[in-house]
Amino acid sequence: MALHGGTPGARADIALRPQLVGEGDVAEVPRYRMPEQGMDAEAAYYVVHDELMLDGNPRLNLATFVTTWMEPQARLLMDECLDRNIVDKDEYPQSAELEERCVRMLADLWRSPEEESPTGCSATGSSEGCMLGGMALLRRWRAGGGSGQPNLVMGANVQVCWEKFCRYWDVEPRMVPVSREHTHLTAEGAVAHCDENTIGVVAILGSTFDGVYEPVKDIADALDELESSRGVDVPIHVDAASGGFIAPFLDPDLEWDFRVRRVHSINASGHKYGHVYPGIGWVVWRDTASLPEDLVFHVDYLGGDMPTFALNFSRPGAQVAAQYFNLIRLGRDGYTRVQQACRDNARWLAEQIAALDPFELVSDGSGIPAFAFRLRDGVDGYSVYDVSEVLRGRGWLVPAYRMPKDIDDMSVLRIVVRTGFSRDLAEILMTDLKRAIEGLEKRGGFAEERPAFHH
């Protein structure tokens, strides 16, 4: 079964440009079957290159959390490492060394109690990191005598990877409803859904819907009370996909990390606010006891032993090198400046938008540098989907979508500010947004709601 359809209305063949076709060369190649004969590398290059021109411009993509700009030196380094497979620890011992250094730096950043040898690894992204974190919770619960139907407690605003985890590993997803006042998980909501079959609570540092931090410390305190009153000991996994690289720099006093005793594991996306191009995530456990030993595989490494925990086998080594580059290139001071600039721009944009008549903020960019806003009640000549559509005409990709179940009567727009999105660009966006609403107010809306947006 193909998970994609083809291009609607496309011809069965791709016609090559005359300049690229010599005497006797093939001039057309099938679109959906492998051609019998190959073609010149230049012709093949342009077939692929030209088609990709119709993708959106990544720098104007305000929908994604994933890095779309790195320094040229990082690109150079990634290019040098494109041929390295991070799983070949024996053949590429220095790549393995850099991965370990990254884990140590992140464990330190997240206040791991294990200073000497923290437990953690890289992954393809936060999704894989979350799977690994979830598997460790499931094993730990079983090892502690759990025997019923396991469940995982989380807010209805979780990222789709947690629904995947539950479906793939046969765990009941216990979604705590959200409300307009609390668009995310609360301590009371979490505790009310826990029982002896709860393998863990997922707390999100930076909800994908509106960028708000979930109250990890409050959730932990409430779970401490649950343990003392009912004897149920429920660990926390913090999904810090975005916030894991924001809070340590911008909110150093916020207790969300291993300072909170109940936090067993943390994941983050190196390719979000770690500022690396797509393909890297991280997960770190509190200590070796939080990662059941029978999940760890042991591979030979320079004649020694290298423990590994991953769903994938082969994976690019370039992202690890780029992550290490960023960590030493920016240092704590540099990350703080870059993240602060992102937050300042997000908050500036949020203020500007709040001052426009038709809009009302759902969040203000003070968590991760992302915020959501909606049309005020009573604005009904056009919808957030229209605003998104009109901005798209200028190249801006600003998604419109419904909030999670129970507040899905509320549709919002969301802007994610990343490195490379300067104040200048933010000002141009504001001009375009104002022009968009002027036009919509005159002409009225036209766009249909788009199918589900995947956060």
Ligand SMILES: *Cc1c(COP(=O)(O)O)cnc(C)c1O
């Ligand atoms: C992005 C995100 C994920 C998934 O991460 P990937 O790195 O894209 O796999 C999971 N949880 C949250 C909160 C996210 O923001």
